[in-house]
Amino acid sequence: MSFLETKSLTRRFGGLTAVDKVDFRLDPGEIRAVIGPNGAGKTTLVSMICGRVAPSDGAIQFDGVDITHLPPWERVARGIVYTFQITSVFRNLSCFENVALAAQRALTLGKAPWHAIDRATLAASVSSALERVELHERHETPAANLPYGHQRLLEVAMSLALKPKLLVLDEPTQGLSEAEITNFCKLVREIAADATILLIEHNMDVVMELAQRITVMNNGAILAEGTPAEITANAAVQQAYLGA
Numbered sequence: 001m002s003f004l005e006t007k008s009l010t011r012r013f014g015g016l017t018a019v020d021k022v023d024f025r026l027d028p029g030e031i032r033a034v035i036g037p038n039g040a041g042k043t044t045l046v047s048m049i050c051g052r053v054a055p056s057d058g059a060i061q062f063d064g065v066d067i068t069h070l071p072p073w074e075r076v077a078r079g080i081v082y083t084f085q086i087t088s089v090f091r092n093l094s095c096f097e098n099v100a101l102a103a104q105r106a107l108t109l110g111k112a113p114w115h116a117i118d119r120a121t122l123a124a125s126v127s128s129a130l131e132r133v134e135l136h137e138r139h140e141t142p143a144a145n146l147p148y149g150h151q152r153l154l155e156v157a158m159s160l161a162l163k164p165k166l167l168v169l170d171e172p173t174q175g176l177s178e179a180e181i182t183n184f185c186k187l188v189r190e191i192a193a194d195a196t197i198l199l200i201e202h203n204m205d206v207v208m209e210l211a212q213r214i215t216v217m218n219n220g221a222i223l224a225e226g227t228p229a230e231i232t233a234n235a236a237v238q239q240a241y242l243g244a
């Protein structure tokens, strides 16, 4: 059995089928990229995996459990963590407070609501997440005062505080500079040492650099899947997406 497996997963929006009977499998420890033209269904597919969008049909298994109908927070508790396509930090809160909110959730999930969190444990967890994205010197800085690239890193720190087994990143490098993208790739490789990564990405340099395998979506279905070399050589993929 796979780490993550969707069976005939489908999502319709009115007359439009955004994701059409998708069988998708992911092995533990993998860095997988999902690519495809705008509107291919990438965000909808991962949104169903994370529980933000309910499937119209089909099933999702994660870590041996059927999670098809679990609410998003129960998926987070099982280790499925998602960063949004659009930056979603709390602008008026400091970096520390942003990550603390996420860490607090990680530390209290599955516990009684009155469960007291030890402040030292929380602070250690927040500091370690901020250190991993190299924002530890900006603890007190309000998120709104960070440059855009650092806001995205703050988002990653918030995800790390949730202790992901599967980290889903939806277009994380959008709007980043070349130098920030290089650092980001290094960070993703570090995170992959103890998490599986599912990365939606339009920047093909990033895809080729990070992904062990690539899934290509088109019109709500999987068009091709393979190693970066196989995908680059695939004629159907070139026609649908790579624009060759």
Ligand SMILES: Nc1ncnc2c1ncn2[C@@H]1O[C@H](COP(=O)(O)OP(=O)(O)OP(=O)(O)O)[C@@H](O)[C@H]1O
Binding pocket: 013, 016, 017, 018, 036, 037, 038, 039, 040, 041, 042, 043, 044, 045
């Ligand atoms: N909430 C929604 N209501 C109606 N239609 C939607 C909704 N979400 C997505 N869609 C439609 O479903 C299709 C797939 O959208 P989706 O966002 O999954 O594509 P994508 O591959 O992530 O595209 P992009 O690369 O632009 O982010 C599109 O035609 C989109 O307009």
Ligand SMILES: [Mg+2]
Binding pocket: 042, 043, 044, 085
């Ligand atoms: Mg999308």
